[in-house]
Amino acid sequence: MNQTLFQFFHWYFPFEEKLWQTASREAKQLSELGVTHVWLPPAHKSAKGNTEAGYAVYDTYDLGEFDQKGTIPTKHGTKEEYLHCIHEMHANNICILADVVLNHRFEGDKKEKINVVEVSDKNRLKIISGEHEIEAATWFSFPGRNGKYSLFEWDHTCFTGLCHDGKVKLILHDFSKDGWETLPDTQHGNFDFLMANDVEFRNPAVRIELMKWVDWYI
Known part of the structure; x- marks a missing residue:
């Protein structure tokens, strides 16, 4: 058939x-x-x-x-x-x-002060600034849902990078200390980052939460 x-x-x-x-x-x-x-x-x-x-x-x-x-x-x-x-x-x-989207998240509920470096938009493996602090909406607490289905809250350690003031930034934390995640696609040097807050799959807590979500969704 x-x-x-x-x-x-x-x-x-x-x-x-x-x-x-x-x-x-x-x-x-x-x-x-x-x-x-x-x-x-x-x-x-x-x-x-x-x-x-x-x-x-x-x-x-x-x-x-x-x-x-x-x-x-x-x-x-x-x-x-x-x-x-x-x-x-x-x-x-x-x-x-x-159709599900697990690569990124938009517009968190609270801002955090985080350390970042700016990277070239043409080659994201090229760092073009020193380490500096910014405020970004990387904390997702989902107050409207109030913990139903999941108590997990996303913070900046759940993300590898973000777009801030029109510039691509690599977030600096324990899971991203070696840079972007390695991907087969080498567009822009590394095509890990696509948009918004890019999910950090090297964080074990993120992987566990996503697997829990898949079980719930199915």
């Missing part, structure tokens, strides 16, 4: 059209057309509230359940609508491919 994947979203899908509800209504028709897999966008809360598709990650435990970043629903709807969408897809023999 041939398998067919349908991407059920695009970047500009409007909040008003309620993507989870739309997908639920169309599940039966998709199945009749021969669709076997549906790719859904990130379900977690964006730092941009309900105006962004979920790639500007704020809280991966908030699937449209908590009043955070100015909204309860995500751009796509509420947690209940998301779960109903999955149920409708499964009821019509359609598998779900969930």
Whole structure:
């Protein structure tokens, strides 16, 4: 049997059209057309509230359940609508491919004073400043969720680098003392950093928390 994947979203899908509800209504028709897999966008809360598709990650435990970043629903709807969408897809023999983003986090809840060095945007292996202190929003406490599902709070040691005042900075702490994480892609010298607060996977606490989240999400 041939398998067919349908991407059920695009970047500009409007909040008003309620993507989870739309997908639920169309599940039966998709199945009749021969669709076997549906790719859904990130379900977690964006730092941009309900105006962004979920790639500007704020809280991966908030699937449209908590009043955070100015909204309860995500751009796509509420947690209940998301779960109903999955149920409708499964009821019509359609598998779900969930898009998740674990690489970075946007707009923490509190600022910390952290030590950094600036690196060249063209070659991030090249340090172009001395060590200096900045204030950055790298502490994520998720007050709107109030510890439900996880008590873990992210601080600057959970991140390798960040963009601050338009400049890429390497955060200095025990896990990043050897520089960026080693990646196969050598674009910009090292392509570990993409945007926002770049997650530090060498921190064991981060890896444990992410594995707990995967178990919870599934």
